[in-house]
Amino acid sequence: MNRKYSNIDDLFRDKFKDFEFNPPDHIWENVRQKITGGGNNNPGKPFTKGGIAGISVIIILIGLFSLYQFRNDANHYQTKGLADSQVMAYNSNSPELVALESSESNMISLDQSDTKGKSKKQEVSKNQVSRFIISTEKEVATGNSLVVPQENLEKSDVEFDEKSEVIPVSNRPVIGDTGLTENSGFENSVGPSQINESTSEESVLEKFEGNAKQTPEELMTEPVPEALPGVHDDYGKPGSWLLGLSFTPELVNYPSENRLNTRNYSLDLYTAYRFSGYLIQTGIGAMWSSDNGKYKIDYNQYLGSYEDVYNITFDTTGGEAIPTYHSETIQVYDTLDHVAVSPTKNKYTYLNIPVLFGYSNEGRHFGWFIKAGPSLSLLINQNIANYNQSLNQNKIINVENEVPARIKTNWQLIMSGGISLGLSEKLSISLEPIFRYYIKSNYEQNNINSKNPYSVGLRAGLQVNF
């Protein structure tokens, strides 16, 4: 039968009215795997396995680092004590020799000024000699040491005053020509050198000579000498801690999903441990984020209502038939389907736990730093706004939130570098551009193909240095 088509609209509507086509089998297989395999949708659990694993990794890292630091500190003090005691042993066994001792941070120091941790026996001898150790046992054995025999010192005019702890004189000990022999009684002196072996003897000598020519007053007021070549100027110093609070606005970019681009704001409480120029930083922070999205609402429009009489009964008890109408209110809706788009804003709160490693160069008033590391984000709260309630009088057929749900756990890599400015001895502020690379998308839906969003931000911090 021929049909009349007044325009092509009718032609297509009619032809496609009951159009069906069997899909390939593999589609059902894919759908089945997705819905039975679970996918990555698990909105009920606040912490996923990934989150637990992430926290575990961070705790282990911090633990290992703390253990490493603790052992280093313990070794440091043990070594120092061992060196002191061995110097003492050497002095007692071979009174004809004394050792030149160098402190860790000051190339030249005299043990008379540092009696902490030393025995009374050593304190007793404070008016006798000045002792320096700047050589290893190997250097001593090979003659490349600064250890000198007692007799050489006795020839010198080195004197010590009870009041002034240091009285250097021009006739300093002879260095290099120590006269030390293999049976000098120094075999047991295995005191480890506090000085890098690459230190040139000449530079040591120059420093020593320079100091030896100074008056006691000059020496006492002289600032701490610079570090030796190859030795960091804070070598051996215990690390320092800082505690900070920072605020960071960030712009998150989804390379191929511009509609998802958003802004994050985070407030972080962090602590950092700085040692030998390096730093390790961790902390805890809250990050607020939001999505601008929309609901698509399919509905049939409400047109009105009427009272439908579904039954009539008559009361004849009074000899007169009185009808009673039983009715119900029937709401009338348009039979045409409508769709409405309702804008919405979903808000999310994350708990952030970063672990950053880096390098810092802190001056008295000004410093700079760079750092990088992983950060774990846990979604701890979300406020999913509802659609426009004015549509509720209509018959809602379907509501679809266009904004995909966010995943609960996410890992990021953070890189940042910045400057710090000292406000006082302990207080400083920092300004730090930050780059954050997301290991995977924040969103659950598989059709979000922007797997690796990134963000840039500017962190401003206030920190207390301990």
Add this chain to the structure above:
Amino acid sequence: MYSEEDLIKRCLNSEARAHEDFYKRFAPKMYGVCLRFAKNQMEADDILQEGFIKVFSNLKTFRNEGSLEGWVRRTVVNTAINLYKKNVKYLKDTGLEQAEIIQNMEQGSLDRISVEELLNLIRELPAGYRMVFNLNIIEGYTHKEISELLAISENTSKSQLSRARQALQRKISELNTDYSK
């Protein structure tokens, strides 16, 4: 055969074959929808797959107030729209033109055009034309609704539809010419 209500209950109870029964019941019709919206079969496969994943994920939100098939169809159409918006950054706002009226064409020859041929004609349309034509002519969305769904102006929606009609009219005339020979 289970009623729609029972089918939904079984799916929500994760009964073994329930999802497959559901899929088999609606997939052929939905695949027809997908083929109209997609530029090729591979894209239609993707829309159908993503659409049914969304259907099963959101089945608990179905309110039993309209037909289940209509709900599934909207979900599939929305999936097609999302895919389109992901692939097309913007639509040019072209001039508004009048809808084409079929004139001087033998009605008999129109009947001879198969649905597969019409499907191919739709597929040959540019993505924007195809989307607006499908949404407006076949699915029944108004231009206002289309403008909100696709984030374009109403005029753009109308002009896209007009151009789609023009293109289809031309192709249909060519087909008719072939039949005449």
